[in-house]
Amino acid sequence: MRSSTLLAPTLKESPKDAEAVSHRFLLRGGFVRPLSSGVYQFLPMGLRVLRKIETIVREEMDRAGAQELLLPALHPRELWERTGRWATYGDDMMKVKDRTGREFGLGPTHEEVITNLVSQEIHSYQDLPKLLYQIQVKFRDEPRPRFGLLRCKEFLMKDCYSFHTSREDAEKTYAVMKSSYETIFSRIGIPFFAVKADPGLIGGNLSHEFIMPAESGEDVVAVCETCSYADHVEGEEAVARPCPSCQRPMRSVRGMELGHIFFLGTKYSEKLDAVYLDRDGARRPVVMGCYGIGVSRLISAVVESRHDELGMKWPVSVAPYRVQILVTMMDKPDVVSAAEQVYRDLSAQFPGDVLLDDRDVRAGVKFHDADLIGVPVRAVIGRGVAEGMAEVQIRATGEKRNVPLNQLVKEIATLAA
RNA sequence: CGGGGUGUAGCUCAGCUUGGCUAGAGCGCUUGGUUCGGGACCAAGAGGCCCCGAGUUCGAAUCUCGGCACCCCGACCA
Known part of the structure; x- marks a missing residue:
């Protein structure tokens, strides 16, 4: 699913009458x-x-x-x-x-x-x-x-x-x-x-x-x-x-x-x-x-x-999506096409269970929304693309690591299984 | 159902005590420009039955009464 078409209206501020x-x-x-x-x-x-x-x-x-x-x-x-x-x-x-x-x-x-x-x-x-x-x-x-x-x-x-x-x-x-x-x-x-x-x-x-x-x-x-x-x-x-x-x-x-x-x-x-x-x-x-x-x-x-101050941390078993791909440089065609490729490959691995944040918004907005929504595994496709790299982030632990693009799908397939 | 609180822009809220001119801010939204890996900046805009109804008053978002809605505490809860 593409974030650009998904009805997922995130809010910066909490509606006042929400306590829990x-x-x-x-x-x-x-x-x-x-x-x-x-x-x-x-x-x-x-x-x-x-x-x-x-x-x-x-x-x-x-x-x-x-x-x-x-x-x-x-x-x-x-x-x-x-x-x-x-x-x-x-x-x-x-x-x-x-x-x-x-x-x-x-x-x-x-x-x-x-x-x-x-x-x-x-x-x-x-x-x-x-x-x-x-x-x-x-x-x-x-x-x-x-x-x-x-x-x-x-x-x-x-x-x-x-x-x-x-x-x-x-x-x-x-x-x-x-x-x-x-x-x-x-x-x-x-x-x-x-x-x-x-x-x-x-x-x-x-x-x-x-x-x-x-x-x-x-x-x-x-x-x-x-x-x-x-x-x-x-x-x-x-x-x-x-x-x-x-x-x-x-x-x-x-x-x-x-x-x-x-x-x-x-x-x-x-x-x-x-x-x-x-x-x-x-x-x-x-x-x-x-x-x-x-x-x-x-x-x-x-x-x-399962949450922290930033948002939810879904376990893979019930997460709305298993994997979320963040495209941080929507104006760079090579970045976008790399992300699209990753999206296709991951979708083959996890049909319907991959969310691609392809919205034309700043990277910071995507990171914050991603933390809020709490999809367990995140692939960040952006500045590393020139060197053939992407970043994998684990929402629950905050762990981040760089992974070569050509190994990304394999890596994530394990993490999101 | 008892007690308390809140209803003003899509969201968060200020203004109400002490009534007074075109009702405000931040965020969001639209347009243009500059930005572009952790909620950018500048400029211009759009957007209001001030919860509803009665009253008081020359005049009500503001005061009074009555409703309604929502939230919180309690009672209740396979």
């Missing part, structure tokens, strides 16, 4: 723009990051044996009445009416819909187990959206639901999902703790939250210094309490929730009549679990954990 670093940089870098409080537009680069995160999530869900489907955002009221959540979810659910006055909720989560589907399509123990997921827009009427993508009224979520004949099998899948989540967050490159959690409105009695340590986080977690134990705490109580599994002191850490998994049991299957016939012909409720990841929130999470 991820909010500021995503805005300044031209990744997102607000439409309304807690409602965001994803510009091309923001969408590219989102898609890369989705891809990792899909790969790991598929690897764990889950199947992707897509459920509606519009949920009829009657379905939610059956679980009693039309009332208990209350104002957190956006509600709309169709032209006949029939009421719908905009799905804040999909237990009702998926369980209803399973109740209609699954009848025998031979149809089970099933692991189904989707990546879809969710709506929650947050009383107070905040920090850009971190807490929105409309956001993208991966939600997966498991259906088993027994609690034992369901718990095995729960464990598989837990390790799948660990792989996902590792691949995306964000640090996290798996914390035992309160199941909350969703219900059930086994639950873990995946929390990334972050200043702007809304949760407080007690973390053990030595073992991997982590738990939720209220206020400052954490510091006073020793770790239950090894008796060492714990420290309290602020964090943000990235994912949440629940063992649901038969709470929804009973209410929505999701039952199967077992070997003996007895009707039994399906045993369920559900597993969510805040996909759009992960964009902010990556920025929160």
Whole structure:
């Protein structure tokens, strides 16, 4: 992609109402723009990051044996009445009416819909187990959206639901999902703790939250210094309490929730009549679990954990582009043609994943924008061309080195792999 | 939903306390020239329902009342 044609409006100054670093940089870098409080537009680069995160999530869900489907955002009221959540979810659910006055909720989560589907399509123990997921827009009427993508009224979520004949099998899948989540967050490159959690409105009695340590986080977690134990705490109580599994002191850490998994049991299957016939012909409720990841929130999470004062530092796995080429002397035909050649060669190596800054602006502007946008590997084509040289820069470390033009692609192919 | 703050040019903001002539700056944008590897310089321009509505007043960006929007703290949050 050429910067000259890309919609990536970078800002020198932060819009005043951005506090969290991820909010500021995503805005300044031209990744997102607000439409309304807690409602965001994803510009091309923001969408590219989102898609890369989705891809990792899909790969790991598929690897764990889950199947992707897509459920509606519009949920009829009657379905939610059956679980009693039309009332208990209350104002957190956006509600709309169709032209006949029939009421719908905009799905804040999909237990009702998926369980209803399973109740209609699954009848025998031979149809089970099933692991189904989707990546879809969710709506929650947050009383107070905040920090850009971190807490929105409309956001993208991966939600997966498991259906088993027994609690034992369901718990095995729960464990598989837990390790799948660990792989996902590792691949995306964000640090996290798996914390035992309160199941909350969703219900059930086994639950873990995946929390990334972050200043702007809304949760407080007690973390053990030595073992991997982590738990939720209220206020400052954490510091006073020793770790239950090894008796060492714990420290309290602020964090943000990235994912949440629940063992649901038969709470929804009973209410929505999701039952199967077992070997003996007895009707039994399906045993369920559900597993969510805040996909759009992960964009902010990556920025929160990887940035410096100049801008973002994307890991290769989710960077909007793997490589950015800066042409610093647009008025020199030999420089431009050298850059075009590098662009062609790198594009062959990383199709669609190379950004060429061919804008007719001063070099300083390109360097600053590049630091802001945070593409991991940078090739600077300019004054070295006469001697057949280019410069390679690594955004994360600030490392710079000169590389002969004829070895540049090979060099970068390794760095950006 | 409680508390606080902010709405003036595309962005960041000054002006408001103490009402007064064509409402300002920096950045960005357009045009011309000089520059050209870390956010250049000079010159000329374009760009405003001063959030909305009512009031007070000879006169309102400025004062009063009522709305709305956005941000921050808290409550809430699969």
